[in-house]
Every structure is written in structure tokens, then in C-alpha cells.
Amino acid sequence: MGLYFLCLALFCVGLYGVLRKRNLVKIIIGLAIIEYAMNLFFVLLGYRFHGRAPIDAQDQAILNMVDPLPQALVLTSIVIGLGVTALLISIAIRIYEKYGTFDITKIRKLRG
Amino acid sequence: MIKDPRTGMTLIVKTITRLTVGLILLFGIYIILHGHISPGGGFAGGVIVALSFVHMMLAFGKDIAASKISTNLASNLESIGALMFLAVALLGFLGGTFFLNVLAKGTPFTLFSSGTIIFSNISIGIKVGVGLFAIFLALVILEKSKQEDNS
């Protein structure tokens, strides 16, 4: 039970980074921490007591495995996170070329 | 050009890279092909294949890596990987439903025992590997054009 709360605490750390940091790169790192926390939470949901890794081998019985479904889904989620991070970093580099700064309080051409 | 001291990193890094890049590529291909009997599969193996090219780019400089796989070739290979995956999925229509596993499934735990899963893994491996390397190439091209503007 404590492990789940630790995962949600990590989620809140990442959320603090997205909300309060002024540098663009730190916001992207905060988003990455949010995604790690979510993936960790989802994998931990599949744990069974005294379970072993869910790999089918010739000499071991098919019993006592942890739940393999969250592991497959988290693989998809990691790929999605990779795509978003790559896109955000490219946009951040281009913003630096246009505005000359990474500070979000100075990147405010759109308002109203 | 490989021994040029102006581009890339020092001589020690270049020598070790020349020895290990091929092994990393081979390991990535092994993980892709054995995706149905051991952990890994298309995505994890694809990332390792991409890392072997990125390793070459970090050690030797952008020009040598771009001469192995140029930007155009990367873009085309990526689309071909995605179309191969779609073709494997459409092959299921021969058996009745979308994505059905239509090839023969041999004895378990051997290499060709999973029907169409191995072809899905190979196409995902190509797409992810080349795609990640294309992302690195694109970011490096932005940096290089900025340096040429400054100097």
C-alpha cells in the first residue's frame, strides 16, 4: 500500500515541476517524471504475492506469475511518452531560435 | 576521414566504438527476432539498433553516420516499416478477421513458432530503430546550421 502512495507522490513531484518551473527544459523534465510515475504505478498494480516474472519457459510450470497485461500496456505507454518528449524537445529548440530565451515569463507574444 | 582528429571524439573512443558498434547492432537484432520467447520484442530491439547508429554518430561526428544512413533513406525506411506492419495486419483478412495470426505455428519455444508475430516484430524494429535515429539526425542538423550561421 505504501508503494502506491510513493508512486502518487512522485506524480505530484512531476506536477510541481510542470506548474512552477520557469525554464522550458525543466517543464519537459517534469512531464517526463509524471510519465515515469504513471507507468510505475500501472506495473505495480499487477503484482501478485510470491509471483515470478511472466516468462513462459520450457522447464517451469505456468503458475505463480505476476499479471503480464499491465507490462504489455506500459510498453505502449512508454513509446507514447517517447514520441511526445521528442516533439516537445524539437519545439523547445525552435522556440530558443525565435525568442532567444528559455524563460516562459518572456515568451508571451500571445495574450488577451 | 575516420582517423581525422578534428571531428568526433578522441582516438580511444573511436577505436573502442569501431569494435563494439557491430556487436550492439547484432544484439539488437537478436532481441527483435526472439521477441516471442524472451523479453524484448520490436520496440526494445529497435531502440538498441537505433542506439548503435547514435553511438557511431557521437564518436565519429555527424558526417560519417549520415553517410551510413542518410536523412532521405531514414525517412523512406520508416514509412516502409509502417507499411509492412499494416500489410502483416491485413494478411489476417485471408483467414477471416483483421490481425488474425494466419501462419503455421510450429513447436513452442523455437524461433519460427509464432506465426505472424515475428514479422510484426521485425517491421516495428525497423520503424522504431530508423525513426529514433532520424530524430537524432534532425536535432543535430538544427544545431549544425546554427553553428554555421554563427561562425
Next chain:
Amino acid sequence: MKPANIIPLFVIVPLAAAFLISLLGKYVRRFSSAAISLSSVLLLALSLYSCVLLKSAPAKVLVYKVGGWIPPFGICMVLDGLTAFMLVTVNLVAFFVAIYSLAYMNKYTDKPKFFTLFSLMVCGMNGLIITGDLFNLFVFLEIASIASYALVAFGTEAEELEASFKYAIMGSVASAFIFLGIAFLYGFTSTLNMADMAAVLNNKPNLWLLPFVSVLFLMGFGLKAALVPFHAWLPDAHPSAPASISAMLSGVLIKALGVYALVRIFFNIIGVTHTFLTILMFLGALSMVAAVILALSQWDFKRLLAYHSISQIGYIFLGIGLGTPLGILGGLFHLFNHSLFKSLLFLNSGAIDYAVGTRDLREMGGLNKVMPVTAGTSLVASLSIAGIPPFNGFFSKLIIIIACIQKGYLGYGLCAVIASILTLASFMKVQKYAFFGQLKGGFTNIKEVPWQMKFSMLCLAIMCIAGGVMLLPFLKPFLKDAVNVLVEGTRYAEIVMREVVR
């Protein structure tokens, strides 16, 4: 050949088009234009055919098992009344925007990349609408969202990059909340199939889980749908995109990703409670009034249209939040109408941008002498959004207000009327400054836009005028089936499970 076999084609066709355009668009000239037109026509024909198919299906539901695996072990794709309604909306608008983009994207640099991303966005939206599995919904949601982040930044000017960065960060945090909600639901019910999950949730007692998951989903999907506390990304992202992408984003993306997903999860899986409906209605009324007041002071044409999008989404949520069949009918009918006239308005702003080169209302004037088609269709769309009879906006707003009064919520009905009056005022301002009045000096040699853009705008305007016929008896099943799916609520589970084993 079973009739359900056409369901995967909604995902296969745009995906194949996207990667073929990416591969061959550089080498074969005009291949991207031909491929995108062909795929849009095919998708529109398939969505209209699926409506016809649904009439002859038993129990009005078609289920397709992907890979031959029986649900709940495998993913299933479900085609019911609400799905067919949303498919027609999305593919109709996508077809007209694709034809429009053939001429409009000559002003930007890279057509094959644009059409690849556009096709991927349509694939994501179609996949989200037809899927019957909760994690599959999340994956298609992410595909459509990432394609739209890249499309908003397509012109790579300074403002577009800033708007796209804001949109991407807020959208990713919303997706994180949605993923957390899906994780909690999976941990509780140990299944991901929508029908199975509905059956399990109805039988197991749960004290704290459902309100917590409801709040998470409301935050996540509310941001995708631009409800008022979560709307801050929309007035920056929608004006900065190219005009055809603004039409797609405002017209269908916030509805497919936000309204449809929210409504499907809450009405069919979790089950609505009175508290939740009250919250939905309150947020809807708040969106309506706050956004239209903010829109009154805007001088940028596209930013004004973006604020009005938030306001009209408030109407849709007010209608759906009432819970009565008449209210839900009004909400869904307004969703369909808003897709038509909001995309038409954004396409008009793109036509003005293409011909004149500005988006500021104070710099335009007297354009209806030199651009008659654009001015005429803009007048039709403005009257529709303001709710003037006999255009289609009038009917849907009337149904929502009558449903409010029937249920006794006179205050919300008054909010709806006030918002409608302020919308009318705002669009009279647009018409006066942009189209009527004196023609400015440098504008005398402006020509009308190319025929692809004129064709799309004229067709959408004709459908706005004729929108009232949706309520006639022979076309009414189109809306009635969608309303029935929502009114039945969690009995969706039994219906789908019965179809699966057939």
C-alpha cells in the same frame, strides 16, 4: 461476408494513406493530393454506408472481434447508433477540409508531411470512435493528440511554436490523468473491455473508487473538450494553426476526443449520478457565459472564433447534462450543427487570410464586393451560430432551451438565451467590420479564392441551411439511435455481450 467486416476499414484506410503519402509524396508529383482525396471520399462513403447497415442489424449493434479473439480476452470494435453518428460527423468535415487544403496549403512549405499528419489525425479520431476497449481508446486518443500538436506548430512562426508548446504540455498532463483513471479502473475490475467493465462495476460495491475516478476523467477529458476551468490552451492553439487545421481542431477534434469519450465512459460504463449531471450542467453554463463575454473584446478573427467554440461546447454539455432524452437529443444535434458551421467559419477566415493576408478585423473592410462566395457563406454561418431561423443552429438551441425549461431549470435556460444574444452581437460585429462597409484602398485587386476552397465552403453552407431537415421523420433515426444508446446507459453491456456470442 459479414456486414461487420467494414468496421476496421475506418482505421486501415487513413493509416495506409498516411504512410503511402509519406513514402511516395516526394517522388511522384501530385500523389499526396490524389491519395488524400481518394481516402477522404472512401471514408465518407463508408460512414454513410454504416448508417444504412445499422438499420438492418438486429439490436442495432454490430461487433467486430479483432484477431478472432473473444472479448474480454481480445479487443472488440463496436458500431452502434452513437458511433455511426460521430463517424458521419468526423468524416464529413474531414472530407471538406481535405478538399479545401488542396489549395490552401500552397501557402505553406511541405504538402506531403501535412497530409501525412492530417491522415494520422483522422485515423486516431476514427479509431477512438469505433473502439470498444478502454486502453485502445487511450492509444488512439494519443495518436490524434500528438498529430494535432505537430499540426498546430506546422508553420513554425514564433507564435505558432509557443501556442503548440502550451497545448502539448497541457494535453500531455490531461492524458496522464486519463491514464491514471484507467489504471485505477483496471486494478478494481481486472478487465479492460468496456462492456465487461460495465457489468462488473454494476455488481461490485465500491465506496470511494467511482467518485475519485470520475473526477480524474472529468479533469482529463474536460481539458480535451475545453470546458471552462480547463480551456486556457484553446484561444492560443486554434488561431495559430493553419486555417484548415483550425477547422478540424475546433470542428471535430474537441468533440471526438472530449465530448464523445466523456459521454461514452460516463453514460455507458460508470453510470451517471445526479451529482455528476449537476456538475456537468454547471460547467456547461459557466463555459457558455464566460467564453462569450471574453469573445466580445477580441479583434483577431480566429481568436474570436476560438472563444465562441468554448461557448458552444458549453451548450452541448448543458444539453447532455440534463439527462432527459430531449436534452440529450438537443446536445447531440448541436454537436453536429456546430461541427458544420464552426468549420465553415474557420475556412472563411482562412480564405480571407489567403486573399488579403491579415486576421485583424480592424484592417479589413468591404470584402463582400470582391469576395462574394466567402461573404455569402460567412453570413450563413454567422446566422446559424447566432440561432436565427431557419438555419440549423436555431433548431438545436431551441431544443436545448425547451428541455431546460421542461426539467425546471429556468436559470440555465436564461443563461442559454443570454449567451445566444451575446453571440449574435459578436457576429454582427464581425460581419460589419470584415464584409460590409467601405472597401479599403489596397484591396481593390483582390480576387476570389481557388475553386477547391469555394467548393468546400459552398457545400458546408448548403448543409447549414438544410440542417433543419435532420428532424424530419425519415432522417430522424440518425439522431434517435444515438440518443437511445446514451439513455440506455449501462445496459450497453448486456447488448454488446449478446452480440459477441452470436
